[in-house]
Amino acid sequence: MEGFAPGPECALCQGKCCKEKGCSLSPKDMLRTLQERNGLQQIDAGKLRELLLELLNEDEMQPLYAIDYFTTENGPLFYLRMRHKCYTFIGVDAMGECCALTPEGCSLSEERRPKGGRFLKSTPDKQCIQHYSREMMINDWAPYQDALSTIWKEFEPEFRENGIFDRCDAEYFKWMRMQREGK
Ligand code: SF4
Numbered sequence: 001m002e003g004f005a006p007g008p009e010c011a012l013c014q015g016k017c018c019k020e021k022g023c024s025l026s027p028k029d030m031l032r033t034l035q036e037r038n039g040l041q042q043i044d045a046g047k048l049r050e051l052l053l054e055l056l057n058e059d060e061m062q063p064l065y066a067i068d069y070f071t072t073e074n075g076p077l078f079y080l081r082m083r084h085k086c087y088t089f090i091g092v093d094a095m096g097e098c099c100a101l102t103p104e105g106c107s108l109s110e111e112r113r114p115k116g117g118r119f120l121k122s123t124p125d126k127q128c129i130q131h132y133s134r135e136m137m138i139n140d141w142a143p144y145q146d147a148l149s150t151i152w153k154e155f156e157p158e159f160r161e162n163g164i165f166d167r168c169d170a171e172y173f174k175w176m177r178m179q180r181e182g183k
């Protein structure tokens with residue numbers, strides 16, 4: 001596996017990192033998923049947006065991934081990360097628990113975990129260090145900005161206007177309440 005295996009401290013901590021934000025994919029993670037899903041040897045750049053949208057829209061709005069962005073000196077940098085529970089593939093939710101986290105830990109195999117998860121090196125004091133840096137992400141994701149930003153610009157205003165994000169927030173708070181009450 002490329003990256004770091006979870007340390008013994010991860011079992012004790014039960015995924016503090018995964019409860020704050022879904023880990024980030026690298027484009028290699030995205031392309032591998034698209035290739036396997038579509039039975040392709042490689043992804044034609046002209047088809048990327050269409051295939052990505054199919055992937056993000058799969059499973060009745062319960063996809064694995066969401067588009068998110070962070071701000072750089074040159075504007076927003078769009079990328080994929082794990083979707084959060086109760087939220088959509090448009091990652092406006094700043095924080096949230098990863099949809100792949102279960103009471104037993106991450107439901108993905110170590111090989112299937114996105115690079116941001118594999119490159120987070122755990123430490124016993126929970127000052128875990130991310131080795132998939134923002135600079136690496138900026139370089140990696142630069143060629144995919146058109147495909148990701150057009151999907152974001154198509155769906156973000158629609159979801160906002162239709163109240164979908166508000167409903168997701170309400171669902172997430174309800175889910176957190178149920179967790180606290182042990183339901
Ligand atoms: S990487 Fe760090 S925060 Fe994440 S589960 Fe392991 S010990 Fe906890």
Ligand code: SF4
Nearest residue numbers: 018023098101106117
């Ligand atoms: S995919 Fe696994 S390692 Fe990454 S945030 Fe989700 S539960 Fe954590």
